[in-house]
Amino acid sequence: MTFETRALLVAAALLPAAGLLAGEPERAEYAVRWDPAEGGPASVRELLAFLGAQASTGRAYEVRYFDFPRPANAPPDSIAILRQRTREDGKAEIRLKYRSAHPLPESWACPDGARFKKAEELDVSFAASPEPARVYAYSCTLVAKAPPAVLGATPKSCAARMVRYEFEGDKIEKWTLPGGGARLEVSRAAPNGPEQLAKFGELVERLRARGVKPLDESKTEFGSRCPEAKAPSAAPTPEPR
Numbered sequence: 001m002t003f004e005t006r007a008l009l010v011a012a013a014l015l016p017a018a019g020l021l022a023g024e025p026e027r028a029e030y031a032v033r034w035d036p037a038e039g040g041p042a043s044v045r046e047l048l049a050f051l052g053a054q055a056s057t058g059r060a061y062e063v064r065y066f067d068f069p070r071p072a073n074a075p076p077d078s079i080a081i082l083r084q085r086t087r088e089d090g091k092a093e094i095r096l097k098y099r100s101a102h103p104l105p106e107s108w109a110c111p112d113g114a115r116f117k118k119a120e121e122l123d124v125s126f127a128a129s130p131e132p133a134r135v136y137a138y139s140c141t142l143v144a145k146a147p148p149a150v151l152g153a154t155p156k157s158c159a160a161r162m163v164r165y166e167f168e169g170d171k172i173e174k175w176t177l178p179g180g181g182a183r184l185e186v187s188r189a190a191p192n193g194p195e196q197l198a199k200f201g202e203l204v205e206r207l208r209a210r211g212v213k214p215l216d217e218s219k220t221e222f223g224s225r226c227p228e229a230k231a232p233s234a235a236p237t238p239e240p241r
Contacts, residue, residue, distance in 0.1 A: 023103030024192060025136065028122040030200035031187035032207060033215045040184075040212030044165060044174050047184060050210060051167070058163040058174070060088045065224035068153035071096075071111045075104050075138070081220050082153055084146070085162075094147050096140040099123070103136050110140035113150030117141045122192050126204045127216040132197070158226035175219065179227035185219065 034040055041047035048055055066082040074080050078098040086092040096110065110116035123135045147153040158178035165172040169190070175183040186203070190196040204214065215222075 023105070025103075025120045025122050026192055027120075027189060028124050028192035028196065029137075029187055029189050030124045030126070030132075030196065031185055032126040032204050032212070033183055033185040033217065033219070034207075034212045035215060036182055036184050038213050040207060040210050044163070044172060044184070047172060047186070048165070048167070050207075051170075051186075053167040056165055056167065058165040058172075061162045061164065062086045062159050063162050063175075063223055064159040065156050065220065066147060066151075066153040067156065068147070068151050071151070073109055073111060074098060075100060075108050077101070078104070078138075082147060082151065083220070083224075084155075092143070092145050094142045094144050096147075096151070098138040100136045100138070104138055108138055111148075111150060114142055114144075114148040121189075124197065124200075125218070126201070127214045129216075132201070133216075156224060156226055160223040162223075173219075175223060177222055177225070179225060183215070183217075183219075183222055 036042040041050050044058070045055060062085070064084045064086075066084070068080075068082050070080055075098050078100040081097045081099065082094070083097075084092055084094050096116070098104070098108070104120075110118055118138075118140060120136070120138045123137045125133045125135070127133060142148070160178055161176040163174045170186060170188045173185045173187070175185070177183065186207070188196075188200055190200070204212075208214070
């Protein structure tokens with residue numbers, strides 16, 4: 001059974017004939033990530049060539065995550081994430097994201113005290129397991145140089161670097177991690193449904209055949225992991241005279 005057939009059967013079981021289940025976001029982001037040192041295309045140039053896309057100039061960002069107290073109105077059983085993405089021209093975006101294993105009711109809200117823009121999608125990540133992982137993502141976005149004071153956020157001590165390339169509706173991102181190393185990601189924003197799931201699944205199968213070993217880690221996990229600070233070495237003991 002091909003991935004396309006399997007994906008269509010799985011999705012058909014999840015979706016009623018009339019369309020999406022109640023609470024299902026209409027949009028989804030399909031993604032696969034890997035460590036280029038472990039196999040598969042090892043550079044953006046090599047990846048673009050594999051995908052049959054023309055070489056292009058990417059846009060560079062600094063991505064920094066924050067520690068912050070959980071907002072009072074955060075949806076129950078959700079994981080709260082706060083990050084800042086700063087473009088090379090200095091324009092910065094703050095995004096508070098809630099990740100949940102289940103759809104949230106329409107009444108979910110962003111924290112008071114800032115004019116956030118709400119959005120929702122289904123994150124579908126292809127990893128080591130046979131079936132892709134599904135996580136519901138609800139975001140509150142703000143164009144700003146820093147998180148609003150109401151969030152009480154403290155920036156982490158490190159930041160990741162990311163360069164994004166776009167072609168034919170897909171995105172390639174190369175991440176340079178705070179502790180060293182790199183990650184590559186291919187993603188696609190598309191309608192939430194069996195056809196798009198199957199199409200992206202076929203791309204993942206091609207990447208696997210090329211040597212890619214999909215990772216279970218999210219971008220938040222590898223992008224926010226700061227290297228441990230080394231303890232200062234003790235001053236040498238003076239030799240007795």
